[in-house]
Amino acid sequence: MTIHASAGHGTREHLPAALLFAGALAIPLATDNLFLQDAVIFMLLWAGLAGAWNIAGGFAGQLSLGHAAFFGLGAYTSTLLKLHYGLSPWVGMLCGGALVVVASGFIAFAATRLRGPYFALVTIAFATVMQIVAARWYEFTRGNEGLSIPFDPTLANFMFVDKLPWTVIALSYVVAIYALASWIGRSRFGFQLAGMREDDNAAQALGIDTRWLKVVAIALSAFLTALGGTFYAQYVGFVDPGYVFSLDLSVKFALMCIIGGMGTALGPVLGAVLITALEMVLRAKWGGERSGLYLIVYGVLLIVVVRVMPEGLVAGVPQAWKRWRARHAA
Amino acid sequence: MEALPQLIASAIILGGIYALVSIGLTLVFGVMRIVNFAHGEFLMLSMYLAIGLFATAGIDPYVGLLVAVPASLVFGSLIYYVVIRPVVARSHAVQIFTTLGLSIVLQNAALFLWTGNFRQLRLPYGGNVITIAGAAVTVAQVIAFATAAAFTAALFAWLRFTYLGKAMRATAQDRNAATLMGIDTGRVLLVAFLVGTLCVAVAGMLMAPLFATYPTVGLQFVLIAFVVVVLGGLGSVVGALLGAMIVAFIDVVGGFYVGTAWKEVLYFVVFMAVLLARPAGLFGQRGAEHLGT
Numbered sequence: 001m002t003i004h005a006s007a008g009h010g011t012r013e014h015l016p017a018a019l020l021f022a023g024a025l026a027i028p029l030a031t032d033n034l035f036l037q038d039a040v041i042f043m044l045l046w047a048g049l050a051g052a053w054n055i056a057g058g059f060a061g062q063l064s065l066g067h068a069a070f071f072g073l074g075a076y077t078s079t080l081l082k083l084h085y086g087l088s089p090w091v092g093m094l095c096g097g098a099l100v101v102v103a104s105g106f107i108a109f110a111a112t113r114l115r116g117p118y119f120a121l122v123t124i125a126f127a128t129v130m131q132i133v134a135a136r137w138y139e140f141t142r143g144n145e146g147l148s149i150p151f152d153p154t155l156a157n158f159m160f161v162d163k164l165p166w167t168v169i170a171l172s173y174v175v176a177i178y179a180l181a182s183w184i185g186r187s188r189f190g191f192q193l194a195g196m197r198e199d200d201n202a203a204q205a206l207g208i209d210t211r212w213l214k215v216v217a218i219a220l221s222a223f224l225t226a227l228g229g230t231f232y233a234q235y236v237g238f239v240d241p242g243y244v245f246s247l248d249l250s251v252k253f254a255l256m257c258i259i260g261g262m263g264t265a266l267g268p269v270l271g272a273v274l275i276t277a278l279e280m281v282l283r284a285k286w287g288g289e290r291s292g293l294y295l296i297v298y299g300v301l302l303i304v305v306v307r308v309m310p311e312g313l314v315a316g317v318p319q320a321w322k323r324w325r326a327r328h329a330a
Numbered sequence: 331m332e333a334l335p336q337l338i339a340s341a342i343i344l345g346g347i348y349a350l351v352s353i354g355l356t357l358v359f360g361v362m363r364i365v366n367f368a369h370g371e372f373l374m375l376s377m378y379l380a381i382g383l384f385a386t387a388g389i390d391p392y393v394g395l396l397v398a399v400p401a402s403l404v405f406g407s408l409i410y411y412v413v414i415r416p417v418v419a420r421s422h423a424v425q426i427f428t429t430l431g432l433s434i435v436l437q438n439a440a441l442f443l444w445t446g447n448f449r450q451l452r453l454p455y456g457g458n459v460i461t462i463a464g465a466a467v468t469v470a471q472v473i474a475f476a477t478a479a480a481f482t483a484a485l486f487a488w489l490r491f492t493y494l495g496k497a498m499r500a501t502a503q504d505r506n507a508a509t510l511m512g513i514d515t516g517r518v519l520l521v522a523f524l525v526g527t528l529c530v531a532v533a534g535m536l537m538a539p540l541f542a543t544y545p546t547v548g549l550q551f552v553l554i555a556f557v558v559v560v561l562g563g564l565g566s567v568v569g570a571l572l573g574a575m576i577v578a579f580i581d582v583v584g585g586f587y588v589g590t591a592w593k594e595v596l597y598f599v600v601f602m603a604v605l606l607a608r609p610a611g612l613f614g615q616r617g618a619e620h621l622g623t
Contacts, residue, residue: 063423113606116422117365121556122605125598128553132598136591247549251430258427292441292545299434306427307416 017178017266020273024171028164037163041235043276044170045228050256050268051177052224057254058262059184060217061197062111065250066123069130070100070222072244074229076134078158079147079239084140089158093230097223104222108215115200124247131245146240149233158234166235173231174269177224181265193217194263225253259305261312270313337582339465345578346478347537351551352558352570353482354529360502360565361522362418367429368409369555370548371436372527376402376534377543378444381451384538391451391535392473402531406524414523433548440545448542456539474536481532485525486567498522502565554581557601563611573612 027040049071056062077099078092087095110122134141141147153159160166184190195203196210203210233239243249252275260271278301282294309316351373358366379398383389389397409432417428456470489495500508501518509515541547558577562569577597584593604612 063426065426110602110606114609117426118560118605118609120422120426121365121560122602124553125557125602125605129595129598129602132592132595136595251434255427258423262423292438295438296435296442299431299438302431302434303413303428306424306431307420310421310424 017269020269021171021175028167039280041166041170043273044174045231046256046276047269047272048173048177049225049228049253050272051181052221053253054181054257054262054268056218056221058257059193060214062214062218063120064123065120066127067225067253068245068249069127070225071229071249072130073100073103074226075233075239075244078230079149079233083147088156089230089234093227096226096230100222100226101219104219108218111214111218112211127245127250131241134241134245144242146238149237151237178265178269185265255302259312261314264314267312267314335464337586339467341578341582343471343475344581345575346475348554348558348578349482349571349574350478350529350533352555352574353567354526355555356559356565356570357522358526359559361498362519364425368432368436369530370552371433373530373534373551374440374548376531377538378440380535380538381449381543384451391538395532395535398531398535402527403524406527410520410523437545446545448544450542451538453539470539474540477536489567494521557597560601560605561612569611
């Protein structure tokens with residue numbers, strides 16, 4: 001993997017993202033089509049979550065397959081605080097964020113001791129334990145039945161009738177994560193992360209405290225993931241352990257980021273937009289009675305993309321384009 | 331304490347089955363250094379094969395082994411050449427997401443072909459109960475355990491005494507050194523993958539009469555197999571055997587005392603504790619966890 005931390009400066013670099021964000025904001029203003037408005041909100045949510053995963057998985061190179069644990073904890077914390085104690089989900093969201101920062105300490109500890117597949121396995125086990133606890137602690141979480149949040153749209157309740165406020169909140173979330181990733185890309189912190197990702201021992205030899213870097217990167221990533229969890233719970237109005245803590249979800253965050261390009265600001269956004277659009281097209285075409293078919297295509301795509309373009313589309317497409325040009329110029 | 335013989339018998343039988351699934355995984359993991367997330371899906375396919383053979387042709391799953399073994403070799407070779415071999419020398423991220431992708435494809439192919447309904451293979455004689463030393467076990471359980479034990483013993487002897495078995499163990503210890511000693515490691519990787527596939531193919535035929543079959547059944551067992559493999563140590567067949575027994579005892583005894591609802595938490599916690607405290611596993615060689623370096 002090449003080091004992306006030194007990618008180009010200037011406004012041109014942010015042009016594709018700016019166009020995507022403007023497009024996302026334009027849709028709820030331009031059309032009344034609820035399907036399209038809903039699609040945009042989910043694209044933004046997944047873009048934010050893929051971007052959150054990117055901080056741990058992409059920049060720091062810690063391939064977590066347990067980020068659903070943070071997502072689920074965020075979703076459950078705000079929902080339980082609201083249902084049991086009447087606390088505003090905005091406050092609940094921050095409580096969830098604080099809780100996962102503590103929980104992420106465990107994953108960070110695992111990251112300092114284990115690498116590659118072993119680390120991935122611990123993160124899976126961690127999320128699975130969370131899932132089992134949420135499913136079995138019936139008195140508090142209502143187990144597999146899940147929790148419904150009564151629809152009562154006010155700003156304090158973090159619920160809206162219109163799609164526009166939802167879009168604005170989701171967009172702010174993505175833009176903040178995009179800005180953070182751009183900053184990481186050119187900061188001292190980002191260069192240290194890149195050094196650690198390429199060679200942990202060499203980075204340590206240069207005096208970089210890689211343990212502390214892992215703790216910070218994973219805590220940041222977990223915190224942002226938990227915020228997305230609360231947003232999901234509020235927007236959908238329902239949480240159940242079978243979905244919010246699932247391995248499928250953890251894979252989804254990672255997958256969108258990998259397809260777009262790990263360790264880049266634009267990658268997760270691009271990956272999320274493409275994968276969500278693909279999912280919707282495939283599901284519309286082959287959903288329903290032929291369930292499963294769209295996920296087959298999705299799986300094949302995953303296998304092909306990681307093999308052909310392991311660096312993701314952001315780095316892979318310009319490279320392929322250059323090669324094509326070079327061949328046809330001669 | 332009346333329950334004790336029953337608990338021990340159940341745990342041993344379950345352990346034998348877990349061992350077979352886990353040995354396949356530990357070989358692939360140990361020799362190829364690839365975590366095969368699709369391992370559970372291979373098991374699921376074999377269970378569906380057992381159900382299909384029984385439902386359409388009335389073939390007993392124990393006779394069906396004669397179909398499952400060659401089928402698994404063909405299927406395993408196909409998957410190896412098309413999906414696995416191109417990523418053997420690639421990064422962990424590429425390997426992990428390739429096998430995850432394969433697992434998504436196979437799970438959903440099953441969902442597409444056979445729907446998400448739970449299916450149960452009921453052998454006419456499978457539910458007959460035998461009492462051994464105060465413990466009641468079913469015929470299907472006894473056959474499953476005996477076959478799994480015989481298969482494991484044969485595999486163990488093969489690894490121990492044949493050239494290919496020794497070459498495989500050498501490759502698991504140090505792939506570069508093995509190549510330098512003149513071992514065709516490319517061929518060893520294929521054989522390891524096929525043996526792994528064979529193990530789950532046999533396990534699936536034995537498990538179909540015991541457990542319900544559904545498209546995601548593999549995930550449940552592969553997670554258990556990961557626990558076993560990590561407990562036992564990477565690439566260690568004996569370790570997998572002992573690890574399987576430990577997990578089966580936690581499963582059965584924990585299920586009895588703590589309640590079935592919480593027993594899974596128990597072995598995942600053990601899993602994380604062992605990985606963090608002793609990444610090479612209880613019986614593995616230290617240093618083996620430095621994958622691919």
